[in-house]
Amino acid sequence: MNFLPLWRYQNQLIEGAIVTLELTVISALAGLVIGIAGAVALKGRITPLRWMVRGYIELFRNTPSLIQIFIVFFVLPTFGLKLPAFEAAAVALSLYFGAYSVEIIRAGLDSIPRSQVEAGQCLGLSGWQVFRHIILPPALRNAYPAVTSQFVLLLLGTSLASQVAADELFHVAGFIESRTYRSFEVYAVICAVYFAIAMSFKALFAVIGLAAFRWPRRR
Amino acid sequence: MALVEIRDVHKTFGKVEVLKGVSLDVEEGEIVTIIGRSGSGKSTLLRCINALESVDSGEIRVEGQKVHAKMPDLKKFRQRVGIVFQAFNLFPHLKVERNITLAPLLTGRIEKAKARALAEDVLTRVGLADKIDAWPEQLSGGQQQRVAIARCLAMAPHLMLFDEVTSALDPELVGEVLKVMEAMAKQGMTMILVTHEMGFARNVANRIVFMHQGRVWEQGPPAKLFANPETPELASFIASAK
Secondary structure (H helix, E strand, O other): OOHHHHHHHHHHHHHHHHHHHHHHHHHHHHHHHHHHHHHHHHOOOHHHHHHHHHHHHHHOOOHHHHHHHHHHHHHHHHHHHHHOHHHHHHHHHHHHHHHHHHHHHHHHHHOOOOHHHHHHOOOOOHHHHHHHHHHHHHHHHHHHHHHHOOOOHHHHHHHHHHHOOOOHHHHHHHHHHHHHOHHHHHHHHHHHHHHHHHHHHHHHHHHHHHHHOHHHHHH | OOOOEEEEEEEOOOOOOEEEEEEEEEEOOOEEEEEOOOOOHHHHHHHHOOOOOOOEEEEEOOOEEOOOOOOOOOOHHHEEEEEEOOOOOOOOOHHHHHHHHHHHOOOOOOOHHHHHHHHHHHHHHHHOHHOOOOOOOOOOHHHHHHHHHHHHOOOOOEEEEOOOOOOOOHHHHHHHHHHHHHHHHOOOOOEEOOOOHHHHHHHOOEEEHHHHHHOEEEEEOHHHHHHHOOOOOHHHHOOOHH
């Protein structure tokens, strides 16, 4: 076992980790927006829109994300939409994360009792005001643990982007391995980096959760 | 013209006809208490008055304006009609101050600079000025219900509806809520209450309305109604409520 040959690749490793982080955070934020919008559509009254969201969720949750990335990268160009590897992966992973987020956030919205909505309406608030100020904050709190664990799955899933040659961590690992032939060492290091990033995010989410959701839980 | 005019209102849930032609007038400044067994339609009637439920036929007018779920200025209308629920329905993620000032701020009733003063004012009226920075969960049921009343008062309503507001409270907490309501009554607030508190009905209300099987069965001043019920249904209800 010899980790020394890897040392000269430390810059590539750091850059790979940064790309992984970017891919994760961008896809998560975009996916979260999709999630909230989709959850609202699911609870809305426009039936065709509900069907579309339903179809989208089932499509992305019941097909391999690797193929989703391939379709965005290899197939969309034939329809005139040509995206670089990173962007293609970001689009596919956003849609993947969004599909899970819709269901998680819908469950969060469902957890808010009807009486809260009525209380808001009775104070003369509009539908949007009731949603934004009365339903959404507690719904997000209830959805938060599931969203954060889905986020970690997304982080690990970004390694799939290596297959379209996005320069993220796993792709960099393959490159270093092909140069050094130190398979075990390379993948041990990569594993440790993923683990460290995931654990850091968990700690970060715990802090964010404490700061954002300060009201006491129902006894 | 009465403040609230209810004319021959019918309401059906599924196959159950809950209101079978209810008519009732409530004058400005009047305290009307609706009593009756559960299932008699009294809560439904109350919820129809501020369009939480829509009526199937008949009509309800408040300040001369016809009330229904699709009325053009429903939001403005609801700002004038406060309702307090059995389960308080405070917003758990907002402190007491924000629970009270949210609606006045969002509806443009007050400016931001005056919000805290408004919260202090209405909290003083329910005796909870010291709880302005508390979370709802930190309050007892009675205190939460008083905050809910304060939250309504902050909208300066012309009419207050109370839907069994003491039914979810521990017995020792009922008194503090009733005291607040009594004070409001003395200040001339028009109030319609659905309640099981016969003592309150007897002592504070101007008029008792006894509902039975979806109809106004009997009504009148409390002294007369409790002493000399005209119908056997009311007599047996009073006997069982004692």
